[in-house]
Structures are given as structure tokens and as C-alpha cells.
Amino acid sequence: MDAQSYEAFRASLRRLALERIEPHAAAYDREQRFPEESLEAFKEMGLVSLAFSEENGGQGGDVVSQAIALEELGRVCATSSLVLMVIWAGLGPVAKHGSQKLRAEVIRPAMAGNTVASICLTEPAGGSNLFGLKTRAEKTGNEWVLNGQKRFITHATRSDWYTVLARTGEKALGLFSVHKDDPGISFGNREVKMGIRGSPTADVILDNCRIPEHRAVGDSNKGYHYISDSLTWTRVLIAAQALGIAQGALDQAVKYTSEREQFGETLSRFQMIRGKIADMATGIEAGRALLYRAAGSIDNGESEARALASMAKLFCSDTAMRVTTDAVQLHGGAGYLADFPVERMMRDAKITQIYEGVNEIQRLIIAKHVYG
Ligand SMILES: Cc1cc2nc3c(=O)[nH]c(=O)nc-3n(C[C@H](O)[C@H](O)[C@H](O)COP(=O)(O)OP(=O)(O)OC[C@H]3O[C@@H](n4cnc5c(N)ncnc54)[C@H](O)[C@@H]3O)c2cc1C
Known part of the structure; x- marks a missing residue:
């Protein structure tokens, strides 16, 4: 394009x-x-x-x-x-x-758009350290049998398909497609969350869950490789979500400060307010440049894509947290109420610093790239 x-x-x-x-x-x-x-x-x-x-x-x-x-x-x-x-x-x-x-x-x-899917990586013992995961997949005859528990799974209970990362050997992980109607899959209670509250989050429990052998995705020993590759892509997508939240909060802050009057003037006339808006807009524009540089690096197959994706995820999510917090401040007391979207945006922004790899892990990936 x-x-x-x-x-x-x-x-x-x-x-x-x-x-x-x-x-x-x-x-x-x-x-x-x-x-x-x-x-x-x-x-x-x-x-x-x-x-x-x-x-x-x-x-x-x-x-x-x-x-x-x-x-x-x-x-x-x-x-x-x-x-x-x-x-x-x-x-x-x-x-x-x-x-x-x-x-x-x-x-x-x-492709018709009716299917909902989940990605199941995290476990009680394996969050930032994916290799700590305990879910096992064992081949018996022409089936795979999965046992384990996945934590914090987005869309759990609503998805048709669950893509599950499981241990297939001492040092090998595999990926498996599990359908909601397969025997042995069940779900934990829906978590009550700070933000993204329309999105259900729950444990996915696999208890002797039997699936046909063709549901192993590709090579059943290369799951970690497939997921590392996929995370580069999805971190860029989370950066895009975060940047959108930040832009939405700036839109709201500009609108509010252009209408609200104090001391006989609209807030937008005060220099301190204008400075904050300028900082917010600058952070967003810098994030946008990094985001689309990272997205383009994947499209072009650049070797730097993994580090750029982590940089975009880190920068855009930190920007989203800062900008949404500032947007609430610019609304004064009104910003603390559910009547204005910035309250929801600030709660939603927080998760972008956590999922798809916490920002501390993004820093480790970036530093490794920098040191070579
Ligand atoms: C709402 C929500 C939706 C989610 N959706 C999904 C999903 O769909 N699929 C899925 O698989 N997972 C999902 N997750 C899980 C998410 O990806 C993990 O929560 C995240 O990767 C962090 O893992 P953890 O919670 O185990 O934290 P931990 O790994 O226990 O981290 C705790 C703290 O320690 C820090 N830390 C950990 N290791 C290091 C280190 N080496 N150096 C410095 N600091 C470190 C972290 O930064 C963090 O501050 C979701 C989580 C939430 C909250």
C-alpha cells in the first residue's frame, strides 16, 4: 500500500x-x-x-x-x-x-469473522519466564493428551479455538489447537479486572484433554520458536493499541480544556495546560514514528524487528500510561468520574505495560540487542 x-x-x-x-x-x-x-x-x-x-x-x-x-x-x-x-x-x-x-x-x-480465538502461554508458575511452564502434551496413539493450567487467558469461555503452548520434552515446547468442545477443557472463574473489563479473562484448565494428532501446530518441538516469532508481531500490535489509547485520551483532554472555563477563561488559554498538552502530543507523535518503524521492519523482514517491536511496545505503553494520567488531571475532579472516558482510558492503559511481556522484559530484550 x-x-x-x-x-x-x-x-x-x-x-x-x-x-x-x-x-x-x-x-x-x-x-x-x-x-x-x-x-x-x-x-x-x-x-x-x-x-x-x-x-x-x-x-x-x-x-x-x-x-x-x-x-x-x-x-x-x-x-x-x-x-x-x-x-x-x-x-x-x-x-x-x-x-x-x-x-x-x-x-x-x-476468515468469515465469526470465530473467536485465544492464545494460551501464561501459567501460574510461568509468566515472564515462559520456560517455567508445566503444561504437558503427550502423544498416545494418534492423539495428543494435554494436562495443565493456563492463567489470565483473554477470551477464555468465549473463544472457539485455544492455541496452547505445552511441554513436549524436557527442553522442547509445542503448540496445539484445542477446540472449546474438546473433552477435558474447562475454565476457571472470570477475573475481576482494573481495565479492559469487556474482555473476559480466566484460567483454561486441561485435564486429560485429548485432541487428534493433526492439531499439533507444525513441528511439535518448535513451539517456543514459533511463539518468539509471533511475539515480535503481537508486541507491535499491543504498541498500536496503547498508542490508540493515548491518542484517545489526548482527544478528550483537548475537547475538555477547550470547553471548561476557570478564572473567566477556557483552560486551554493557560500556559501550564498548553505545556502539558504539547508534551502529550509530542510523546504520541514520537511513539507513532517508532510504532510504524517497527511494523515496517516486520513487513520488510529486517533482523532488527524483534528489538524494534520491544522498543515500540515499551515506549507506546509508557506513553499511554503517562498521557492518560495527564488527561485525567486535566479534567480535574470530573476526570475521576466514570462519566468521562479518560477514567476508563487510564485504567485500560495500565495493562499495555504488563501483557505481551512486561516492560521490564522488553528492556532486557532491547539491552541484549544493544550489547550484541
Ligand atoms: C488482563 C490480562 C490479560 C492477559 N492475557 C493473556 C493471554 O491472553 N494469554 C497469555 O498467555 N497471557 C496473558 N496474560 C498474562 C501476561 O502476559 C502476564 O501476566 C505477564 O507476562 C507477566 O507475567 P506474570 O503475571 O507471571 O508476572 P511475573 O513474571 O511474576 O512478574 C512480576 C514482576 O516481576 C518483574 N519481573 C519478572 N521477571 C523479571 C526479570 N527477569 N527482570 C526484572 N523484572 C522481572 C515483572 O516485570 C513484574 O513487575 C494476561 C494478563 C492479564 C493481566
Whole structure:
């Protein structure tokens, strides 16, 4: 796509976000309900298939266009942005590494936009240290049998497909596609969260969960390799979500400070307010440059992509936390109330510093790259 096509795409996403997503965003949060209306809107616009190759029945959209979509959705509703991102994250490794049979079963039907997916990496003992995971997958006859517990799984209870990372040997991990109706899969209680409250989060429990052998994704000893590769991509997507949240908070802060009067003037006339708005806008623009540099590096197959993705995730999520906190401050007491979107945005921003690898882990990856 050229620059003009990206801008046209961004404008179409902005329209969709304002007309179909924003009107429900506060209710998703307040009622803690899955954003079904957003999923329907994604389906009508064919957004789920954007991230998949034409060979898999998708549109073959590049990472830059995927980031544009998540940024514009995150600008009005972080939960909706997360739903699309996690469907991509759950299905992505299967589309890239799965056999033709598995892709025909999982990916092709998902392109219609009705499928919800999860990615199951984290466990009670294996968070930042993925290698600490204990879930096992054992081959018996022509089946795999999975046992273990996955923690903090986005969309658990709502997903059709769960992509599960499990130990297949002492030093080997594999990836497996588990369907919600497979025997031996069940779910823990829904977690009560600070933000992204429309997105369900729960444990996924695998108790002698038996799946056919073709549900192993690619080589059953290369799961860690597949996930490392996928995390480079999904960290850019989380950076896009975070940047969208920051931009949304700036939009709200500009609106509020342009209308609210104190001391006989609108807040936007006060220099201290203008300075804060300038800092917020500068942080966002710097984040945007880094985000699209990182997205482009994946599209171009650059060797620096992994470090750039971590930099984008780190910078954009820290920017989102700072900008949303400032936006609440600029609203005064009103910013502390659920009546204004900045209160939700500040709560939503926090998770972007934690999931897809905490920012401390991003710093370790970046430092390793710098030292060579
Ligand atoms: C709402 C939500 C949704 C999520 N969705 C998913 C999902 O869909 N799928 C999934 O697999 N996971 C998901 N997660 C899990 C998430 O990715 C993990 O919580 C995250 O990776 C951190 O792991 P942990 O919680 O075990 O924290 P820990 O690893 O225990 O970290 C605790 C603290 O120690 C720090 N720390 C850890 N190691 C180091 C180190 N080496 N150096 C310095 N500091 C360190 C961390 O930065 C953090 O501050 C989700 C989490 C949440 C809260």
C-alpha cells in the first residue's frame, strides 16, 4: 500500500470506530460484557481476515495496516481493539505453521469473522519466564493428551479455538489447537479486572484433554520458536493499541480544556495546560514514528524487528500510561468520574505495560540487542 492508501484505510477505520464502536465502549466496561457489537462490525468490514495471507483465505494486509486498525479502535475502545488483536494472536501461529489440514479446519472458516480465538502461554508458575511452564502434551496413539493450567487467558469461555503452548520434552515446547468442545477443557472463574473489563479473562484448565494428532501446530518441538516469532508481531500490535489509547485520551483532554472555563477563561488559554498538552502530543507523535518503524521492519523482514517491536511496545505503553494520567488531571475532579472516558482510558492503559511481556522484559530484550 502507498501512503495515500494507508490514510484512506485509517479514515475508514476512524469512521467505523466512531459510528459502531465508541457508542458502546462505556457500556462494555461498566457491564463487563463482551463487545459483540464490535465483533459484528469487524465482520462486516472483513477486519479479522486482514492479518491472514490470501493463501489462507485472508486479505494479506501488512503489519502497518494491522497497526493502523488497532490504533484507531484503541482510540475509542481498548477492549474492542484487544478482541481483534487476540483473535489474530491466537490464529496467527496456526495460519503460519499449521498443516494444510489444520489450516482448513481452523483458519479458513475463521476468515468469515465469526470465530473467536485465544492464545494460551501464561501459567501460574510461568509468566515472564515462559520456560517455567508445566503444561504437558503427550502423544498416545494418534492423539495428543494435554494436562495443565493456563492463567489470565483473554477470551477464555468465549473463544472457539485455544492455541496452547505445552511441554513436549524436557527442553522442547509445542503448540496445539484445542477446540472449546474438546473433552477435558474447562475454565476457571472470570477475573475481576482494573481495565479492559469487556474482555473476559480466566484460567483454561486441561485435564486429560485429548485432541487428534493433526492439531499439533507444525513441528511439535518448535513451539517456543514459533511463539518468539509471533511475539515480535503481537508486541507491535499491543504498541498500536496503547498508542490508540493515548491518542484517545489526548482527544478528550483537548475537547475538555477547550470547553471548561476557570478564572473567566477556557483552560486551554493557560500556559501550564498548553505545556502539558504539547508534551502529550509530542510523546504520541514520537511513539507513532517508532510504532510504524517497527511494523515496517516486520513487513520488510529486517533482523532488527524483534528489538524494534520491544522498543515500540515499551515506549507506546509508557506513553499511554503517562498521557492518560495527564488527561485525567486535566479534567480535574470530573476526570475521576466514570462519566468521562479518560477514567476508563487510564485504567485500560495500565495493562499495555504488563501483557505481551512486561516492560521490564522488553528492556532486557532491547539491552541484549544493544550489547550484541
Ligand atoms: C488482563 C490480562 C490479560 C492477559 N492475557 C493473556 C493471554 O491472553 N494469554 C497469555 O498467555 N497471557 C496473558 N496474560 C498474562 C501476561 O502476559 C502476564 O501476566 C505477564 O507476562 C507477566 O507475567 P506474570 O503475571 O507471571 O508476572 P511475573 O513474571 O511474576 O512478574 C512480576 C514482576 O516481576 C518483574 N519481573 C519478572 N521477571 C523479571 C526479570 N527477569 N527482570 C526484572 N523484572 C522481572 C515483572 O516485570 C513484574 O513487575 C494476561 C494478563 C492479564 C493481566
